Amino acid sequence: MTQATDSFEEIKSAVVRFAGDSGDGMQTIGERFTDSSAFAGNDIATLPDFPAEIRAPAGTLAGVSGYQLQFGSTSILTPGDEPDALVAMNPAALKANIADLPEGGMLVVNVDSFKKMNLKKAGYESNPLEDEEFRKKYQLIELDLTSLTKEALSESPLKPSDKARCKNFFALGFMCYVYGRPLEPTLNFFDQKWGKRLPDVADANSTALKAGHNLGDTMETARNRYQLAKAAVTPGVYRKISGNEATVYGLVAGAQCANRELLYSGYPITPASPVLEGLSALKKYGVKTVQAEDEIAAMGVAIGASFAGDLSVVATSGPGMCLKSEFIGLASITELPVIICNVQRGGPSTGLPTKTEQSDLLQSLFSRHGDCPLPVIAAHSPSDCFDCAIEACRIALTYCTPVIFLSDLYVANGAEPWLVPNASVLPSIEAEFANPDEPYVSYKRNPETLARTQAIPGQPGLEHRIGGLEKAEDGGVSYDPDNHEQMTHLRADKVERIADSLAPTELHGEGEGDLLVIGWGGTYGAITSAVQAMQAEGFAVSSLHLRHLNPLPKDLGDIISKFKKVIVPELNLGQLSLILRAKYLVDAIPLTKVQGKPFKVSELREAFHKELS
Amino acid sequence: MSTTNTEESSLTKKDFVTENDVRWCPGCGDYAILNAVQRTLPELGVPKEKFVVVSGIGCSSRFPYYMNTYGFHTIHGRAPTVATGVKSANPDLSVWMVTGDGDGLSIGGNHLMHLLRRNLDINVLLFNNRIYGLTKGQYSPTSEVGKKTKSTPAGSLDYPINPLLFALGSEATFVARTSDTDQKHMVETFKAAHAHKGTSFVEIFQNCVIFNNHAFDPVTGREVRGEQALMLAEGQPLRFGENKGIRLNGFDPEVVELGNGVEESDLLVHQSKTSNPAYASILAQMAYPAFPTPFGILRQVEGRETYEDALHAQIKSAQAQGDGNLQELLTGKNSWVVE
Numbered sequence: 006m007t008q009a010t011d012s013f014e015e016i017k018s019a020v021v022r023f024a025g026d027s028g029d030g031m032q033t034i035g036e037r038f039t040d041s042s043a044f045a046g047n048d049i050a051t052l053p054d055f056p057a058e059i060r061a062p063a064g065t066l067a068g069v070s071g072y073q074l075q076f077g078s079t080s081i082l083t084p085g086d087e088p089d090a091l092v093a094m095n096p097a098a099l100k101a102n103i104a105d106l107p108e109g110g111m112l113v114v115n116v117d118s119f120k121k122m123n124l125k126k127a128g129y130e131s132n133p134l135e136d137e138e139f140r141k142k143y144q145l146i147e148l149d150l151t152s153l154t155k156e157a158l159s160e161s162p163l164k165p166s167d168k169a170r171c172k173n174f175f176a177l178g179f180m181c182y183v184y185g186r187p188l189e190p191t192l193n194f195f196d197q198k199w200g201k202r203l204p205d206v207a208d209a210n211s212t213a214l215k216a217g218h219n220l221g222d223t224m225e226t227a228r229n230r231y232q233l234a235k236a237a238v239t240p241g242v243y244r245k246i247s248g249n250e251a252t253v254y255g256l257v258a259g260a261q262c263a264n265r266e267l268l269y270s271g272y273p274i275t276p277a278s279p280v281l282e283g284l285s286a287l288k289k290y291g292v293k294t295v296q297a298e299d300e301i302a303a304m305g306v307a308i309g310a311s312f313a314g315d316l317s318v319v320a321t322s323g324p325g326m327c328l329k330s331e332f333i334g335l336a337s338i339t340e341l342p343v344i345i346c347n348v349q350r351g352g353p354s355t356g357l358p359t360k361t362e363q364s365d366l367l368q369s370l371f372s373r374h375g376d377c378p379l380p381v382i383a384a385h386s387p388s389d390c391f392d393c394a395i396e397a398c399r400i401a402l403t404y405c406t407p408v409i410f411l412s413d414l415y416v417a418n419g420a421e422p423w424l425v426p427n428a429s430v431l432p433s434i435e436a437e438f439a440n441p442d443e444p445y446v447s448y449k450r451n452p453e454t455l456a457r458t459q460a461i462p463g464q465p466g467l468e469h470r471i472g473g474l475e476k477a478e479d480g481g482v483s484y485d486p487d488n489h490e491q492m493t494h495l496r497a498d499k500v501e502r503i504a505d506s507l508a509p510t511e512l513h514g515e516g517e518g519d520l521l522v523i524g525w526g527g528t529y530g531a532i533t534s535a536v537q538a539m540q541a542e543g544f545a546v547s548s549l550h551l552r553h554l555n556p557l558p559k560d561l562g563d564i565i566s567k568f569k570k571v572i573v574p575e576l577n578l579g580q581l582s583l584i585l586r587a588k589y590l591v592d593a594i595p596l597t598k599v600q601g602k603p604f605k606v607s608e609l610r611e612a613f614h615k616e617l618s
Numbered sequence: 619m620s621t622t623n624t625e626e627s628s629l630t631k632k633d634f635v636t637e638n639d640v641r642w643c644p645g646c647g648d649y650a651i652l653n654a655v656q657r658t659l660p661e662l663g664v665p666k667e668k669f670v671v672v673s674g675i676g677c678s679s680r681f682p683y684y685m686n687t688y689g690f691h692t693i694h695g696r697a698p699t700v701a702t703g704v705k706s707a708n709p710d711l712s713v714w715m716v717t718g719d720g721d722g723l724s725i726g727g728n729h730l731m732h733l734l735r736r737n738l739d740i741n742v743l744l745f746n747n748r749i750y751g752l753t754k755g756q757y758s759p760t761s762e763v764g765k766k767t768k769s770t771p772a773g774s775l776d777y778p779i780n781p782l783l784f785a786l787g788s789e790a791t792f793v794a795r796t797s798d799t800d801q802k803h804m805v806e807t808f809k810a811a812h813a814h815k816g817t818s819f820v821e822i823f824q825n826c827v828i829f830n831n832h833a834f835d836p837v838t839g840r841e842v843r844g845e846q847a848l849m850l851a852e853g854q855p856l857r858f859g860e861n862k863g864i865r866l867n868g869f870d871p872e873v874v875e876l877g878n879g880v881e882e883s884d885l886l887v888h889q890s891k892t893s894n895p896a897y898a899s900i901l902a903q904m905a906y907p908a909f910p911t912p913f914g915i916l917r918q919v920e921g922r923e924t925y926e927d928a929l930h931a932q933i934k935s936a937q938a939q940g941d942g943n944l945q946e947l948l949t950g951k952n953s954w955v956v957e
Contacts, residue, residue, distance in 0.1 A: 040952065044952075046956065197951070235956075240956050242949060242954070242955055243954050243955070243956055244948075245952070257947065288935075288937070289936040289937055289940075290942035290947065291941065291942075293707070298731075302702075303699075304699075305703060306699050306700070306703035308700055309672070309705075312690055312703070313670075313704045313708045313711065315707040428944040428948055462668070462670045462704065469688065473692065482638070
């Protein structure tokens, strides 16, 4: 798309962060810049970062919303440790983000907003842009974004205040020029979003975008312009996908693989609401969605639908998981397939609702009363949510059990390019209902999987009762001590049997060495990047990333035994390391962080180096 | 096993009895209710395999184990949610929900309200014995103020909830009351509940023989029933006892004796099908000892779409132009090709 000229500097990757007020449209231009980069053939990883308040007071630090992405011609696994370029739409955005910008980094500011009042709201006593030292420290580009946008839109019929709101796209246009990003995907976006409904808005934003781009072209300032080659990737059809989108598609695909109707019930909660919203829009695919009155009800609806024969799903986050616990126990003892997605966020309680964390692992494993082990899986990247959702469907239906599927805010909101799978070759999931021509025994088990067979209401002759009281194999309520012990073991053994169906664990690096890094969930990109870098430096470091957290893969103990040290980076206080220590009697070293932010590659490398020195 | 098209006449009460020993206390009102339900279902013309009985936790919630249908004994207070899931997944099923005053109005009050407002075509049987039985005798949300129980030795403090008013406040489309002492009336009421398209809420006065025995005797006792119970009959004036009736004075009902210038035409006439819930609310608030206690259908309003019908209609409408194609969904509108 871009043509090499003398003014271009060839780079392999770049990290750009857009920051502004939460009403400034930073998420929107971040996503558009991501689309353009994907369209240009680069690999990408994104990190949207926004406050819990929808519109905190304008101009304050509390209201700053940011969107960071890394794009490159090589494999991009994380949104980047620190930005190469920062776009700050106001003083608060500058103040909240400038510490992350390294010396010499590109800093684009909207000088129109650097007025006394805004500086004061941001806590600046004087204008940093007037500080000579500050000006020298960065590659500073000052744009009168508000006035330039209004000027560019002098012909537009929009109100002056609406014209000013187009300034985010002016800024986007400018950044697209700097990094040689195509404008077409954004112009198409305007057309799709507003083309028919609000043509004036579409026109104004297009004009602002192009004006920003043209400004880059005509600016006198001596300035670098960058160019990236396309990333070398497997040929095929690609699209950009976020974790929550991938979960939605994976659930629809999983239901089709299993030939079951999909019923989703949910209660709005950050950051899982996009799953409810996404599935609600897919009625054409026969998806039933119920917005329940609360988290408990959402789980009850799913259990009822499962009893009636649907593939049922709920998605929630930490507080909702707490509320669902009793019902999850019911699904366990009645052995009904239900998929429980937990998009983790910072906890406990309301905690950090818009920040990422991996602190619900122990809750997933142990939150029910009684001995109640359940399968738990976790997605490691946005697109991996698709595969994990299908895997959750497979486990739920094959083993007739509730399944906990963990993602986290970082994975759910982050986006990356995805090689679109061929829908016709997705594996089928075999799970038969009971045959009405045979006598039905509710808790008779498949000898291989230990799964019971469901008989669904409406089938003549299979009438039976299930419930929360302990049952004997024939389905009758049983208080017999031996029966309870046997059933408790059977339910646990059934979950353990899932390990028989798992592929051998993939090891990143040699099968033995000085240090094994074990991760799970959204830390995959940062761990892999750090381990790759250290392997290139010659260290005997390998890593593995667990998708199945219960049951753990059968070969894990053997793999662990081949390494001198084991380190477990987690965005919690050491939950997986606790499990590994208990299960394998290994001195697994916890490497923890609970700041609501993902690991930086640099901090992981530092920690790994320390263990090896 | 080939009974998909079970004839109405071929089912009997016996078909709905399970082999399980019924484990309610001897003399419990639940036996009479179980009997009435087992007598009702064969007469509804619904194949046996289409019945699903869902319950919560409590004495009454053991009900599904004694019904030879599909059944689900769930968790405390949450039966409405499970019933909603069953009915949403398969609207073709006849779903009966059994709950109690604690299960339905204390821990599960929220869910019951939402079930009623959504108007799923589910029949709710609320066994009201005004006590916690399975936990051995603590006061319940329908217990009278000052009730002395193990948890309230000095008398309970909180004002009781009126189940019928609760249902009317949730704009339930069918609200009725019956009593475990009246088999015929129960069967009639259950049949009407089944016939109603939408959520049918039936409060059943149920005697707990161990922890709250004789709670309803002043109303339903054989000797007083004629004087203290007001049996509602559609289109008929509100009459009870030898010679008494209910007249409206402003917004307040009053008990009047016929004669001395009071004619039957002065009495309120029972009209359960009026859409305004005010009349049913007046009935719901009439209670012993100031008033006779009403039994029968207080309100039955047709015409509001059920949740499950609306849910499936939206899907049908979305699929009118053809079902969704999975490959199209996965590929999306903004894909690109790498060669």
